[in-house]
Amino acid sequence: MPSDVRRTTLLTVAVLVWTLAGCRTVNRGLTEAVLDGEHARQWHIRYGSQSFYSLGDEGLAKIEFEGLIDRERVRVRYQRGMQGQAECVADVTTRLIEQVELRVGMTITTSTTIDLLRFDEPPQNFDIQLTVEPNEFPLPLFVRAGDESCTSILAQNRSYPYVLMHELVETSLAARAGGRVLPDVGYGWFGLGGSVNNYTRWFRDGLANYAGYLACEILSDEMDCPECPTRVAPLLHTSPLSRLATVRTRLFSWSQSSPSEHEREHYNAALGLFLLIEDRFGQQTIRDILADVATRETVDGRDLRAIASQVIGTDVKQFVADFEFPMIGGVLTPVTRALAANKGLNVAEGLLLEFVEPDGPADRAGLRPDDVIVAAASAPVADTIDFELALLRAGRPASIPLAIWRKDAGTIDVEFPLLYPGKD
Known part of the structure; x- marks a missing residue:
């Protein structure tokens, strides 16, 4: 049946049923028919948070400051108290x-x-x-x-x-x-610009x-x-x-x-x-x-x-x-309080190993996903910069010692090989 004819027939039937049974019955029937034919669908939820803050000259002028501390190059304005x-x-x-x-x-x-x-x-x-x-x-x-x-x-x-x-x-x-x-x-003059x-x-x-x-x-x-x-x-x-x-x-x-x-x-x-x-x-x-x-x-x-x-x-x-830097062979993420709680990590800081590349340096060192690097060459590691500086300051030995926290094992020591791109 052509689509136009089908739509006309459905409309006629709907009007007839509505006349006989009333609109509430029709609405319920149509709703149930639609729901019965529904397929799985995705939800997109957008929440309008008030946490975004915008401040310009006009808004700043309206803020009531109680006083000003002036230290020549540093001026601090403060609100009451x-x-x-x-x-x-x-x-x-x-x-x-x-x-x-x-x-x-x-x-x-x-x-x-x-x-x-x-x-x-x-x-x-x-x-x-x-x-x-x-x-x-x-x-x-x-x-x-x-x-x-x-x-x-x-x-x-x-x-x-x-x-x-x-x-x-x-x-x-x-x-x-x-x-x-x-x-x-x-710069720009008369509609022409450059740099x-x-x-x-x-x-x-x-x-x-x-x-x-x-x-x-x-x-x-x-x-x-x-x-x-x-x-x-x-x-x-x-x-x-x-x-x-x-x-x-x-x-x-x-x-x-x-x-x-x-x-x-x-x-x-x-x-x-x-x-x-x-x-x-x-x-x-x-x-x-x-x-x-x-x-x-x-x-x-x-x-x-x-x-x-x-x-x-x-x-x-x-x-x-000429600068070369050793490869990691994995994906590292700094440990936060939320990450530690969600992952069940019994460490306050360190670098969580999220992924281990097969046969990469981390893999060769015996590291596993969810291991946490807490020290490198005896230096504490809280973030990626700590880890990279430890690798840099180690020079070019064959490997450096890492302290690793692992679930069900606690802190263990491993040797991390220093391998460079293009070299085995």
């Missing part, structure tokens, strides 16, 4: 800046304004768009009402101190006032990432706070050395106009380069590079490569091209 916490955050941040300056050998000229904002439940997702002076970086720190100690405030905000120090260092390097490293810039790539991003973001990494270490010692966000694993830069061995010399052509899909790899690799320089030549080498940069009026990417090459005594591009 948080003066003591604001003084603590200002003091800790000032000391962080001073110690990072000493370790990397540069002057941070960018200041920061930190706003302490109290919430019943701090937002996990937010969008901050604020208008500030060219040499100023704004940073809101969210405060959970009732849990308002200085330590708790710093522990609740993953942007502190890594993102803060990254932005302060990078903008100080490239600032119009006092900065010497030429950034990549875009100037100075190819300094490997240095700007690399040093900024390194400064953020140092700030995390300093904060851990400063606050004696195990729960503070001293690890960079939740951020972009989780596998710096293995990514450097993958990106290699492409790092030196990384620009602001690079495809976005390469950003994570390059951010990781840029941090990896500075960690590698520190390991091979010492932290003083990084200070020496910055001291040479400070003598120049401006520098571009070629200048920076020449300066770095002169200081380390070898061509920096070749240094990166």
Whole structure:
């Protein structure tokens, strides 16, 4: 029967039945017929959470601040009842800046304004768009009402101190006032646009990432706070050395106009380069590079490569091209409280082995899925950076000892072979 005729017949029957039995009976009958003919289907549930927070100039102007703590480069505004916490955050941040300056050998000229904002439940997702002076970086720190100690405030905000120090260092390097490293810039006139790539991003973001990494270490010692966000694993830069061995010399052509899909790899690799320089030549080498940069009026990417090459005594591009990093042969995930509870892990931190590649290094070491690496070469392992640094600092032995936590076995020791791509 043609579809038009079938639809007409069904409609006629429905009208007739409805006339005889009433609409409720018809509705029930039609509903049951439809349900009887239903096939399995998938559900898509979208929940409109209120956890997304947006803050702009207009919204900031409406916030009632009780006072301001001013430490020259660090200004902290606070809401009612948080003066003591604001003084603590200002003091800790000032000391962080001073110690990072000493370790990397540069002057941070960018200041920061930190706003302490109290919430019943701090937002996990937010969008901050604020208008500030060219040499100023704004940073809101969210405060959970009732849990308002200085330590708790710093522990609740993953942007502190890594993102803060990254932005302060990078903008100080490239600032119009006092900065010497030429950034990549875009322009547009009369509908025509273009870009100037100075190819300094490997240095700007690399040093900024390194400064953020140092700030995390300093904060851990400063606050004696195990729960503070001293690890960079939740951020972009989780596998710096293995990514450097993958990106290699492409790092030196990384620009602001690079495809976005390469950003994570390059951010990781840029941090990896500075960690590698520190390991091979010492932290003083990084200070020496910055001291040479400070003598120049401006520098571009070629200048920076020449300066770095002169200081380390070898061509920096070749240094990166020759860098090899051992393979893992598996997928590693940092242990969190939720992961430990869901997996039944009796460890507070470490790296969970989710997958083992057949005949890879992890497999050859006798590792199994759900094993947790808790130490490498006697160094505690809490995240991927810890593990990669342990592999780097071990040099090039045939293997390194790992401490593994395994269900029903506890902590055991294994030898992990150091195998490199292209070599057996």
